[in-house]
Amino acid sequence: MNRLASRLPAMVEQYQQEILTEWVKLQLEAGTWRAGRLQESQLRDESQRFLTLLVNNIQKGVQFDTRSAQWADIRDFLAELSRSRATQGFSPSQVATFVFSLKQPIFARLRANLLDEPEVLADASWETTLLLDSMGLYTTEVYQQARESVIARQQEELIELSTPVVELWPGILALPLIGTLDSERTQVVMETLLERLVATGSSIAVIDITGVPTVDTLVAQHLLKTVSAAQLMGADCIISGIRPQIAQTIVHLGIDLSAVATKASLSDAFALALKRRGLSVISSSAARG
């Protein structure tokens, strides 16, 4: 294979200009570059840069390895290309086609020059296929990673957005919970609440579970942990939003919430919190009279 591996690099280098011209022509004809907001000049520029990098790197070996330092600049180029095309609206297969479409012009050169040596031709073709396939797949991999990182970020944002801590009154915080309360979210809830307790110097927190559809033992356990943590910091907790069906279920499950003040509605909990702070709400007419 060593003998054969040495033919492909030389061939690509020798016919670099012809290959580039034909490659760009093929890409322009195929028209896939128009799928996104890509300029023709940019396509030419990127093709030229990629081919130059390929020629430089291929001299040292024809097996593309994303982890090896030898291919670092090609890898970075492909990663950048994949990311930029992803944002330009290209599909993963259109991005990979950029690399795959280089096969035809290279094959053409190999065939024209190695016709008398069928074995060498076959092996060089095989090398080309392996090399460009792994590079094309690499662009797809990067494309997917970029997508996944977007999804992961959105999920994190969603968790944070869905656990807002609001100040109802100086010294009284409210934490309206909505949706499923799993371990990960409870962690965020607890951290946010404890941080806000310190930041605002509050002494009472109302945890409202009106928006939590199912309160099972795990949710109850998470709530109790959050409450104990807040209590350790010297804050009182009130759990509100215990609807009749939730109350019955909690009793059947045998969950003991007696250590925590609970209320049916957020307004009841707020009234209790005001009372504990020594505050009361009176109607303005009564105050004047």
Place this chain on the structure above:
Amino acid sequence: MSIEPTTLPVRSGEDVVKVRQAVRTLAMDLGFSLVDQTKVITAASELARNTLTYGGGGECRIERLNQGPKRAGVRLTFEDRGPGITNLDLALTDGYTTGNGLGLGLNGARKLSHEFDIWSQPGVGTRVTITRWK
């Protein structure tokens, strides 16, 4: 006398949410009251989480029971091929847990249901069936 039984996988936390949603849809469809809906959904949630946490994952079979016009119900079967339960009486005791939960889920699910059946063999697996009538 049951129609459209569905089997859902219980392999992740999201699957537990899906089981709850499927049970909710069926209970609502059968005209369960809000309290009854909540009870059967909560029982499903406990058992699904047990299947996941202690059984190492398994599946949940959801059946609609129709015995005459007034007798409609939901039957849920949770099955896993986990380590099984050595002492069922102990497992059904409130406050007992081999994990780090509250130890109330299994017996809680029993109290939230009309019919409760548990089969378990150490090294083979566990199957819990509950029924709640309208």
